[in-house]
Amino acid sequence: MSFKNLPLLGTAEIIGALNLSPKQTASAANLAHRVAQSAWRRQPPHKRGLSYEEFASTVSDCAWLTMFEFGALLALGRHHEALLLADASRMVHHSARTDPPK
Known part of the structure; x- marks a missing residue:
């Protein structure tokens, strides 16, 4: 398990909020x-x-945290929530890339 690129504060918040075990965190x-x-x-x-x-x-830190949370939800068996997170992330990312600057 490597936390090298994961933002530690945000990662710790996800671990705490989802009550992840060390195995799930890894x-x-x-x-x-x-x-x-x-x-x-x-x-x-x-x-x-x-x-x-x-x-x-x-x-980006946001992308790392989204990937980590996605993995955490899968580790918890919360597959539907993980897929919703992935879909929302794709929509936001796509929107940010296609919307003209204001």
């Missing part, structure tokens, strides 16, 4: 890193100049 942290590694491997060719560590440091 599972959520590992999932967050697997998702980030998958995103790094799937980058378009023109963006592949970064190592994983460099790429991981560019991922």
Whole structure:
């Protein structure tokens, strides 16, 4: 389990709010890193100049916390809530990328 890129305060809040066990916490942290590694491997060719560590440091705190919470909900067996979180995250992310600046 690595908390290297996870924002510790936000991660601790999620752990406390969901009352995660050490095993569930490790599972959520590992999932967050697997998702980030998958995103790094799937980058378009023109963006592949970064190592994983460099790429991981560019991922926003909000994204890390969302990935961690998603993993935590899955570890708790709360699959429906995890999918709702993922869908909401996609909608917000897509909206932020397509809405013109005001």
